[in-house]
Amino acid sequence: MKILMVVEASGGGVGRHVLDLAAGLTERQHEVHIIYSPLRxxxxxxxxxxxxxxxxxxxxxLKRSPGPSDLAALKFIRSYFKANGGFDLxxxxxxxxxxxxxxxxxxxAPTVYTPHAFKTMDPGLSKAKKALVAAAExxxxxxxxxxxxVSQDEYEHARKLNLPKQKLYLVKNGIKLPGRSESTSVSLxxxxxYKLSEEAVVLGFVGRLVPQKAPEILFKAFELLALEHKNVYLFYxxxxxxxxxxQKKAAGSPVKDRVIFAGEQDGSAMMSIFxxxxxxxxYEGMPYVMLEAQAAGLPLVSTKVGGIWDIVQPGRNGYLVEVEDYRELALKLEDLVLDPHKRRLFGQESQARAKLFTVEQMVRQTLEVYESISQKQFAKKAVVRNEY
Incomplete structure (x- = not known):
């Protein structure tokens, strides 16, 4: 197949998904073009x-917010399609x-859309804006x-938006499972x-420092925890x-020496010290960082949103808390800080479950969606031709 992909959010989990999918499709001898925006x-x-x-x-x-420039973007995408001899999808x-x-x-041509978490899943969105976005969707x-x-929760949300059921497909995100040979040396x-002692217990966050990810809620939970436990560290x-x-909150906190801002780097490598x-x-779609942390054999603590329900089995490989409940978050973290045996058991369960979320499976299932849609479109055109 000859496939054109378009992405405005060229980074984070969306960017990761696009590149993983493109790599898998080209390995299967499909032709892939990607129109991407360098702005993000x-x-x-x-x-x-x-x-x-x-x-x-x-x-x-491509600008993130709707505006007059979108008219030029529509023209560009359509012109690129035609100038390159068309695409199958x-x-x-x-x-x-x-x-x-x-x-x-x-x-x-047939078109496919992956939301990677509907904006209407954001609990901070006003009722008026949520209604407007829902109408547009x-x-x-x-x-x-x-x-x-990309998750069961997102699928159910799409049904609540009254999107046509016959157009909905569930394909969960997946990653390439890491090798274990270098993890110990990298961790050491x-x-x-970072001058961490053997007794240090490291809590780790990997991701964009944006309101969606609620890193400030994590800081509030950590501050409660760290005041009681002097061996706990937090890495952003x-x-x-x-x-x-x-950084300002950390600088004014009595636990400031145990909050580390590591910057933008390879999150999977940093997980070796978590x-x-x-x-x-x-809110979330199916966050890649959770899949990576699971594959790294880490106990997971997160919120009851999106595809996280598919990854975390409460009491088996981690805990789930209510959104913005930093006190409950602190209690769940404390439970794991105080119990290295439980951390080990939860980590083993995470690693075992990682096999359920592979990039090979994601690419194969996406390609099956492409082929199914293309076949339906071909059959539909055949019916129209026969009518004439």
Whole structure:
């Protein structure tokens, strides 16, 4: 197949998903073009796309919010489609690209949309804005051929939005399972770098420092915990608009020496020094960092949102708490800080469950969706021809 993908959010989990999917499709001898926006591209996306020689990358600046520039974007996508001899299928990732793809090319080829967490899943969204976004999703849902949801929770949310059931497909995110050979040496090097003693218990966060991920809620929970337990450390791995706020909070806290801002780096490598992984998100699709932490054999503490329900089995490989409940979060973290045996058991269960979420499975199932949609479209055209 010849596939065109469009992505505005060229970074984080969305960027990771797009590149993993593109790599898997080209390995299966499919032709892949990606129109991506450099405006929100992160370092990892920028570096990794250089290694995907079989994929044609086309930069085009897409703005996150709707505006007049979207008209030019629609024209560009449609012109690119035609100038390159057409495509068998067009796939838009996240709400902006999903809208543009369906509006620009739905009359030219089958189109697929992956929301990667509907904006309407955000509990902080006002009622008026949520109603407006829901109306837009419903209207656009009547256009195009398929909507891929990355978690069971997101699938159920799509049903609540009254999106056409026959267009909905569930394909959970997956990762390449890591090797274990280097993890011990990497962990020793990093513990030495950050001057961590053998007794130190490290709580780790990896991700964008944005309101969606609620890193400030984690800080409040950590502060409660760290005042009682002097061997506990908190690592933030990532960048984002909340960084300065978090640094200011940490600087004025009595536990400031045990809060480490590690910046943007390889999160999976940093996980080798974590004892517990924490992600207190307000809403999610299927977060890659949770899949990586699971594969790294870490106990997981997160919130009752999105695809996290698919990853965390409470009492078996971690705990789930209510969104923004920092006191409950602190209690669950304390339970694991005080019980190394439980951390070990939870970590073993995480590693065992990681086999359920592989990138090979994600690529195969996505390709099955593509083929199913293409076959339906072909059959539909055949019926129309026969009528004439």
């Amino acid at each position: 591209m992160d370092r990892l996306f920028s570096e990794r796309k250089q290694s995907l020689a079989g994929v044609r990358f086309v930069p085009y600046s 067009v796939h838009g990732h996240s709400s902006k690209a999903g809208a543009l793809v369906r509006l620009a090319t739905a009359d030219l 419903f209207a656009l849902g009547q256009i195009g051929n398929g909507i891929i949801l 090097e990093l513990r030495k770098k 791995v990532g960048q984002g608009p909340l960084l300065q706020l978090l 004892d517990v992984f924490v992600l207190p998100s307000r």
